[in-house]
Amino acid sequence: xxxxxxxxxxxxxxxxxxxxxxxxxxxxxxxxxxxxxxxxxxxxxxxxxxxxxxxxxxxxxxxxxxxxxxxxxxxxxxxxxxxxxxxxxxxxxxxxxxxxxxxxxxxxxxxxxxxxxxxxxxxxxxxxxxxxxxxxxxxxxxxxxxxxxxxxxxxxxxxxxxxxxxxxxxxxxxxxxxxxxxxxxxxxxxxxxxxxxxxxxxxxxxxxxxxxxxxxxxxxxxxxxxxxxxxxxxxxxxxxxxxxxxxxxxxxxxxxxxxxxxxxxxxxxxxxxxxxxxxxxxxxxxxxxxxxxxxxxxxxxxxxxxxxxxxxxxxxxxxxxxxxxxxxxxxxxxxxxxxxxxxxxxxxxxxxxxxxxxxxxxxxxxxxxxxxxxxxxxxxxxxxxxxxxxxxxxxxxxxxxxxxxxxxxxxxxxxxxxxxxxxxxxxxxxxxxxxxxxxxxxxxxxxxxxxxxxxxxxxxxxx
Amino acid sequence: xxxxxxxxxxxxxxxxxxxxxxxxxxxxxxxxxxxxxxxxxxxxxxxxxxxxxxxxxxxxxxxxxxxxxxxxxxxxxxxxxxxxxxxxxxxxxxxxxxxxxxxxxxxxxxxxxxxxxxxxxxxxxxxxxxxxxxxxxxxxxxxxxxxxxxxxxxxxxxxxxxxxxxxxxxxxxxxxxxxxxxxxxxxxxxxxxxxxxxxxxxxxxxxxxxxxxxxxxxxxxxxxxxxxxxxxxxxxxxxxxxxxxxxxxxxxxxxxxxxxxxxxx
Numbered sequence: 115x116x117x118x119x120x121x122x123x124x125x126x127x128x129x130x131x132x133x134x135x136x137x138x139x140x141x142x143x144x145x146x147x148x149x150x151x152x153x154x155x156x157x158x159x160x161x162x163x164x165x166x167x168x169x170x171x172x173x174x175x176x177x178x179x180x181x182x183x184x185x186x187x188x189x190x191x192x193x194x195x196x197x198x199x200x201x202x203x204x205x206x207x208x209x210x211x212x213x214x215x216x217x218x219x220x221x222x223x224x225x226x227x228x229x230x231x232x233x234x235x236x237x238x239x240x241x242x243x244x245x246x247x248x249x250x251x252x253x254x255x256x257x258x259x260x261x262x263x264x265x266x267x268x269x270x271x272x273x274x275x276x277x278x279x280x281x282x283x284x285x286x287x288x289x290x291x292x293x294x295x296x297x298x299x300x301x302x303x304x305x306x307x308x309x310x311x312x313x314x315x316x317x318x319x320x321x322x323x324x325x326x327x328x329x330x331x332x333x334x335x336x337x338x339x340x341x342x343x344x345x346x347x348x349x350x351x352x353x354x355x356x357x358x359x360x361x362x363x364x365x366x367x368x369x370x371x372x373x374x375x376x377x378x379x380x381x382x383x384x385x386x387x388x389x390x391x392x393x394x395x396x397x398x399x400x401x402x403x404x405x406x407x408x409x410x411x412x413x414x415x416x417x418x419x420x421x422x423x424x425x426x427x428x429x430x431x432x433x434x435x436x437x438x439x440x441x442x443x444x445x446x447x448x449x450x451x452x453x454x455x456x457x458x459x460x461x462x463x464x465x466x467x468x469x470x471x472x473x474x475x476x477x478x479x480x481x482x483x484x485x486x487x488x489x490x491x492x493x494x495x496x497x498x499x500x501x502x503x504x505x506x507x508x509x510x511x512x513x514x515x516x517x518x519x520x521x522x523x524x525x526x527x528x529x530x531x532x533x534x535x536x537x538x539x540x541x542x543x544x545x546x547x548x549x550x551x552x553x554x555x556x557x558x559x560x561x562x563x564x565x566x567x568x569x570x571x572x573x574x575x576x577x
Numbered sequence: 578x579x580x581x582x583x584x585x586x587x588x589x590x591x592x593x594x595x596x597x598x599x600x601x602x603x604x605x606x607x608x609x610x611x612x613x614x615x616x617x618x619x620x621x622x623x624x625x626x627x628x629x630x631x632x633x634x635x636x637x638x639x640x641x642x643x644x645x646x647x648x649x650x651x652x653x654x655x656x657x658x659x660x661x662x663x664x665x666x667x668x669x670x671x672x673x674x675x676x677x678x679x680x681x682x683x684x685x686x687x688x689x690x691x692x693x694x695x696x697x698x699x700x701x702x703x704x705x706x707x708x709x710x711x712x713x714x715x716x717x718x719x720x721x722x723x724x725x726x727x728x729x730x731x732x733x734x735x736x737x738x739x740x741x742x743x744x745x746x747x748x749x750x751x752x753x754x755x756x757x758x759x760x761x762x763x764x765x766x767x768x769x770x771x772x773x774x775x776x777x778x779x780x781x782x783x784x785x786x787x788x789x790x791x792x793x794x795x796x797x798x799x800x801x802x803x804x805x806x807x808x809x810x811x812x813x814x815x816x817x818x819x820x821x822x823x824x825x826x827x828x829x830x831x832x833x834x835x836x837x838x839x840x841x842x
Contacts, residue, residue: 386694443681453666
């Protein structure tokens with residue numbers, strides 16, 4: 115423990131009362147070794163049946179450790195310490211969103227109108243869904259440059275199958291998603307099995323899938339979708355019933371509170387550290403405020419948009435997969451050290467291929483949302499700044515470009531930032547030149563924050 | 578110490594192209610015994626470890642487990658038998674916390690969901706049983722010191738309930754206090770009746786914890802010493818071959834000649 119020991123902010127009462135001031139350097143060995151004669155056999159038994167009472171040394175804590183104080187004060191102090199040592203998490207992006215909101219609101223009072231905000235949310239869904247896939251790839255420490263082209267290709271596949279060949283729309287949607295998944299799996303195969311750098315593979319995909327899309331669309335170049343079809347509804351259906359938005363917000367808040375309390379109870383039962391009740395309540399409130407504000411905003415316009423429900427669902431499912439399943443653990447492990455992951459018995463190529471397949475699938479989903487917005491698939495689908503916007507959304511939201519760290523929630527926050535800038539600029543009528551410059555500057559700022567926070571974390575011994 | 582070695586190598590040989598890396602190597606590890614494997618660079622220590630761990634199976638010779646001949650063809654075979662190997666470059670994921678690293682590849686799940694609470698409880702229990710002190714099991718491994726990382730790596734190898742643990746240079750690049758922590762841990766493994774094979778260049782560490790020292794020189798056994806009855810010089814000369822040079826050979830020859838002459842007289 116030579117690192118991560120800030121010399122400041124170490125109140126004396128951090129150390130538990132029962133921890134007598136021992137000689138730090140020899141304490142670890144003596145506590146378990148010579149200090150308790152004949153304990154070897156007991157320890158062995160404890161380890162084997164795994165049910166014996168926790169050893170007494172569980173309670174003793176390294177005196178150098180900044181132990182969290184019990185209760186709320188400890189939580190606040192811990193939070194501040196994390197911020198100081200570079201664990202910024204979502205703080206910069208939330209601050210950024212507030213600043214963007216305030217600036218545009220001062221320029222044009224229509225910006226924070228429920229009408230504009232609701233549209234902004236709906237339009238951010240496409241970018242955000244693709245960015246969810248990018249988050250998976252970034253956690254691996256890789257990049258996917260092909261998501262724009264894959265999204266356009268999937269939209270083209272859907273349009274051709276559904277409109278030109280008259281295929282059932284649900285089936286066509288499934289085939290479009292499968293196309294995206296297959297494209298991603300092909301990238302993953304060349305990267306993981308053949309060993310081609312992911313940057314080059316997906317760059318080839320960027321060109322190749324765009325060409326295939328033009329081929330599929332054929333000479334006409336634009337295929338209009340059914341105005342009342344499933345895909346059209348993705349971005350233009352609203353749950354007009356006011357109970358829908360409020361109900362969803364309530365379900366989310368209650369589910370969060372319930373799972374937090376359940377987790378706390380299980381942790382207490384297992385005698386491992388748990389969050390204090392005050393912290394859980396604070397977190398719930400912090401979640402509840404934006405949830406109900408958003409619900410009120412949606413309700414004062416057309417109601418809860420279907421696009422937002424799907425986007426939120428994907429983010430929550432993605433978060434669950436990454437943090438609560440062994441597959442997610444494997445993705446993080448490969449991103450942290452593929453060598454270590456392989457030695458731990460993880461099938462590294464399989465993880466890489468599936469992650470690229472997920473990125474391809476999410477690109478296809480996003481492509482359908484973009485097609486839904488213009489109600490057509492055309493030659494410019496998936497072109498332009500779409501790719502950079504999606505990668506920028508993931509990074510702006512706080513997912514590290516260096517691999518091993520990230521959350522799907524960053525896709526949500528980042529997509530909101532990107533779309534806020536787009537929407538604000540459109541309101542002000544400044545055109546795409548200024549918009550692209552500002553988006554570029556925000557992306558640069560996000561990457562700078564990522565790099566600097568990584569360096570700060572390193573000096574604080576946390577990266 | 579029981580009579581039957583838990584792991585015994587008999588006549589292990591291994592070739593790499595034109596190089597005979599190992600020739601007829603013998604090694605025995607008993608339960609509750611720390612055997613140090615020493616030798617100069619290129620003596621064949623790593624090759625022998627790879628043969629035991631199943632990474633690079635031997636060409637000839639047999640491996641006996643509890644006295645029964647077994648085949649170790651893949652790393653998986655070694656793990657099945659109960660051989661855990663902690664490599665020199667620790668193989669931990671810096672971005673995962675201690676719990677994540679301990680259970681990587683063997684996560685505890687309730688249905689399909691990771692059971693973080695149970696994993697954390699078991700991790701704390703395991704670490705406390707081994708008297709490993711770590712600030713918190715929820716800090717990323719990157720923030721631990723070299724010694725703490727080493728103890729985490731060793732603790733992880735114990736999760737599979739192995740009977741033999743192979744430690745490859747566990748104290749290389751560690752400071753004084755951290756080395757002491759790792760050596761304490763090795764002794765605790767012995768108390769738990771595990772067989773430990775310790776590969777090290779550090780004579781002080783070897784003499785501090787091991788019961789026997791097996792010396793490899795140029796791919797062959799060059800003596801097995803009981804630490805309590807051997808001086809450091811004897812071990813070092815076995816490693817470097819200091820006792821095997823022109824002078825000693827001549828001395829031996831003249832002594833032989835003298836004896837022969839005496840007999841003939």
